[in-house]
Amino acid sequence: MKSFYCILVVLFVIAPLALQAGEPIFIPVKIDGPVHDPANNSYWFGPFCECCSVLDVDGDGDLDIASGRNWYEAPNWTKHANYRDGAETNGPETDDNSEFAMDVNFDGRVDIVSSGWMFMKGAFWYENPGKKDTVWKSTRIHIALNMEGVIHGDIDGDGDDDILCNHWSLVKGQGMTWLEHIDKEPWFIEHVVGTQGDMHGNGLGDINGDGRTDIVTPIGWYEQPRRATAKSWKFHADYKFEPAQGRGGAASHPILVHDVDEDGLNDIIIGSSHAYGLAWLQQKVGRGGKRTFTTHWVETEYSQFHTMELGDLNGDGKDDLVTGKRLFAHHGGDIGAFEPLYAFWYDIKGGEFERHVLSFNHLPHYPDEEGINPPPNYVVSVGMKLNIADMNKDGKNDIIIAGKGGLYVFYNHGFPTTPPREHKLPPHETYPTWRSWPEYGVLFNGKDFTGWKVPEGDNGHWKVINGLIDYDAMSEAKDNKSLWTKESFGDYALHVEWRFKRTSGLYPMPTILPDGSLRTDYDGSVIKKLTPNADSGILLRGTSGGQANLWCWPIGSGELWSVRKNMKLPSEHRAAAVPKVPADNPVGQWNSMDITMVGDRVTIMLNGRIVIENVQIPGIEDKGPIGLQHHGGIDRRTGKHGPASSLVQFKNIWIKRL
Incomplete structure (x- = not known):
């Protein structure tokens, strides 16, 4: 009934306007x-993923929707949670600034390509396993310290889409990068065409009419x-985009290439x-082939046009434009953040850009309205990736929008007969998951063991594979076999x-009780049960006893072994070394x-x-290296891994000094 009521409200508000304007109703x-639920740091304004993709996940012929870690099965939008890693919640934000659908490995199943800017710092592809309840495998395809997003298009003209990466600013060692899609592993080859214009916002399209796809930036x-794979592409500084009102700000992602005035020039x-x-920047070519671009403003009073998409919405055979505003981007820090939210589509009409309203409201005024109004429940905000597709197979394009306010489909039903205010959002620090990501430095670079000490005599058992640290618990080092900074x-x-990666055998596992003791039988003997297990740990400061356990025990990872086992400590101290809740993901899935x-x-x-809160570790050194623990190895009696071996992988290791 709730959904039906909201549809009636929308019809009541929009239909009379639509009848007068002669426009399709959405x-x-x-x-x-x-x-x-503020008590649990969740609000009507998020956190929620700001990107989505449209694809047939399960091969049933219906278009489904993926958004961050979840996908939604058509036609009833059944939610499948945590189908992939990445897109992690970090305070009020979600680490997903672009995503799209692509059959990366040419197996007939559509995969997802996505990027993140906080701890992901790059782009990944997620392989569709063809089974609904299987977690999708992730593979890194690009590393960047300042990742803004990815878009796709046939750059090299071979008939399948490639990927263009976007960085929010130029840093040493990076540049304007595209990933050539090839028909064998590793599926992508990275190419850097130059460094100019490697900043927030880029796009693809044929600028000079030679039939080849060019790259557009905010400054040329x-x-x-x-040959697309040539190392250097010629850069033309023919224009420079500056935001309206003389106030700073980056360009949209993507930037679109389109023949707006229908003169044959994009x-x-x-x-x-x-x-x-x-x-829109109007292209003209004068005598002698001189190319110029003239800026024509469509909007100057609205802010945060972060993403946009082209598609035919009114059935005239010509592309229309869809765009809109993010909700509290940068946690309300953007220019115009507390001005009205909007989602618009434009009938381009040869450059007239006739605006039509999909959604418009003053919802940013709600956080402190003295409790008179309930918190908003239907908040439409345009995040960082929207889509246009015919979701219900009625021959009309619909609009799919993801933002901090939620995920929406604006169904196309065809043609029918305030001043700024200052508000205070909850501080970042009130979110338990918030980590001030810009202050973190690289501890593992994803390429090699720079900054790490591989055990002497290890013989290649600690290794870097596809951006991961991989260990097989078989180090041949004579002394300490762990990997240390x-x-x-x-x-x-x-x-x-x-x-x-997998468990290494059945371990006679006791049950740790919340007070740190072990479950016993009537005779006082510890009860043990053979349980699949693997074991490693994070060594906190050298070898002085500070270790956070990583294992498969039911009590969960994070347990402080040296504290819980120290019988000289008070019972409440030892109990604090036991995780408050078991929070591990299943074996084979990534944990953060x-x-x-x-x-x-x-x-x-x-x-x-x-899981562990402000627990004292007696005797730990004031300073020391951080270690990734070796545990177990080959059992000489069986010739196989022992049941507590560190068959483990690590990635995305970042550190901030306090």
């Missing part, structure tokens, strides 16, 4: 969204040479992603993602762990849940 249906365009449609303005650390915040060491006290968050 009816929004909410697929999913955040629950307003790259001309594709005869023009450029570009928005200000974090300030005011939407414009070269540098020592005192107080720090560590982010590390890990998973067990954050460890904060201050003095001799440690707090551990696992998969967004605090």
